[in-house]
Amino acid sequence: MLEGFNQNVSTYAADVDRAFWITTGISIAMFVLVAGLMALFIVRYHHTKVQPGEIRNIRDHLGLEIAWTVIPTILLFVIFYYGYTSFRDLRTMPKDAFTVDVLGKRWSWTFTYPNGKQTDELYVPVGKNIKLIMGAPDGDVLHSFFVPAFRVKEDVVPGRKTHIWFNATKPGRYDIECAEYCGVRHAKMLSKVEVMKAADFDTWYASDKLSPHDTAAPKSKGEMLYKTLGCASCHSLDGSIIVGPSFAGLFGKNVTVMTGGKTRRTVVDDAYLERAIREPGADVAEGFPDGVMPDLSDQIDAEQLKALVTFIKEQNGGGAVPEAAAPA
Ligand code: CUA
Numbered sequence: 001m002l003e004g005f006n007q008n009v010s011t012y013a014a015d016v017d018r019a020f021w022i023t024t025g026i027s028i029a030m031f032v033l034v035a036g037l038m039a040l041f042i043v044r045y046h047h048t049k050v051q052p053g054e055i056r057n058i059r060d061h062l063g064l065e066i067a068w069t070v071i072p073t074i075l076l077f078v079i080f081y082y083g084y085t086s087f088r089d090l091r092t093m094p095k096d097a098f099t100v101d102v103l104g105k106r107w108s109w110t111f112t113y114p115n116g117k118q119t120d121e122l123y124v125p126v127g128k129n130i131k132l133i134m135g136a137p138d139g140d141v142l143h144s145f146f147v148p149a150f151r152v153k154e155d156v157v158p159g160r161k162t163h164i165w166f167n168a169t170k171p172g173r174y175d176i177e178c179a180e181y182c183g184v185r186h187a188k189m190l191s192k193v194e195v196m197k198a199a200d201f202d203t204w205y206a207s208d209k210l211s212p213h214d215t216a217a218p219k220s221k222g223e224m225l226y227k228t229l230g231c232a233s234c235h236s237l238d239g240s241i242i243v244g245p246s247f248a249g250l251f252g253k254n255v256t257v258m259t260g261g262k263t264r265r266t267v268v269d270d271a272y273l274e275r276a277i278r279e280p281g282a283d284v285a286e287g288f289p290d291g292v293m294p295d296l297s298d299q300i301d302a303e304q305l306k307a308l309v310t311f312i313k314e315q316n317g318g319g320a321v322p323e324a325a326a327p328a
Pocket of ligand 1: 105106107142144178179180182183185186189
């Protein structure tokens with residue numbers, strides 16, 4: 001179950017909650033006052049209870065007019081004060097922050113740390129200012145990075161960088177959600193942020209393990225990329241279809257693709273896979289949606305591309321890679 005609003009894990013979470021409850025409290029009080037008076041007047045001044053001419057015709061009332069101008073103005077300034085001060089804290093980036101790059105895309109999160117480490121979950125030390133610089137690949141769609149327990153949420157926009165910061169006060173694992181509808185797997189665009197004791201974080205940060213809970217580092221660079229780049233959110237390794245083709249037994253398969261509006265038969269070989277990763281949409285495999293695979297050409301270099309292709313080839317069971325036949 002997703003949760004977080006029952007927890008209060010960042011330095012400014014209490015301020016955000018206070019602003020929310022003051023705004024909500026004033027709104028409820030005003031609603032009860034106005035709706036209550038309306039109900040009272042309906043009953044009290046019903047035509048069966050008062051005679052025509054019985055009610056005094058009041059033209060103006062200076063005291064009342066001042067009261068209903070001044071009191072709401074004060075209340076608005078109270079709401080503004082608490083809203084503005086907590087918003088200012090949220091939007092003022094600390095200078096001494098540990099900075100992590102966040103890539104949000106359909107439908108996964110990738111976190112890149114200053115030492116080049118990449119993960120699919122966010123790991124941070126407790127009690128430290130953390131700044132996130134967030135973006136999405138060109139041609140992707142809007143996402144929103146949301147950690148309810150920290151009261152932090154910010155849109156992630158293709159072609160532009162957005163920023164947030166937080167300082168987590170309690171070790172633990174907290175939900176990361178996507179809060180902007182972004183397609184079929186929006187509801188599954190989830191991750192975790194793990195707040196760790198400083199020493200544990202340092203040990204993990206210096207290691208080559210993907211997660212501090214892993215017993216070993218990923219077996220290959222390709223496996224690492226498969227997990228951190230978000231391939232895993234659409235391509236299974238067990239033959240099941242999530243969104244895109246499963247990598248199990250994919251290499252060497254004969255497939256029907258749509259290329260430039262024309263259908264053709266081809267075989268999944270190295271060149272095909274490289275093209276599929278570098279130029280998604282160039283060939284659209286039959287039975288799979290077009291325009292969903294993110295363009296990763298800015299995210300991976302030639303060496304990483306090779307590592308990914310190798311990883312896909314390794315998913316043919318037992319390591320026996322069928323010899324790719326030339327397409328007819
Ligand atoms: Cu990404 Cu919703």
